[in-house]
Amino acid sequence: MQEFFQNVARYPTYMVALILGIFISVYDWLKPVFFKNKLTTTASIGFLASILAFFYFTLRAMLGLEAL
Template identity: 40%
Template sequence: MGEFFSNVSRYPKYLITIILGVFASFLDPLIRRSKNPITAISLVGAFISGFFTLFFVVRGMVFPSSLL
């Protein structure tokens, strides 16, 4: 039974490693492309736009009566 809990305790480490690997593989090409100023400006705009979109969607889901 001790071996079972030892194996289960490793899963959070695997999950964190997978999440960090996905973020690293997603951000690496973006960082390499950001050396061009026009691309860097468009990436910053895309991140800001994504943040505001996520913010308003979550706000609309949590406080639906404030949309009126």
């Protein structure tokens, strides 16, 4: 039974390594695009910020959260 709990304890480490590997792969894939042209970088950051803002405000409205 102790072996089972040792295996279960390894899953968080595996999950962190998996997520970190995904982020590193995506960064390496997008690095030439972001650092090649300042206009592309600015437009991409603005696009990502607008997507995050859209989801933030949509979820706040759907969940009925009030302003603090």
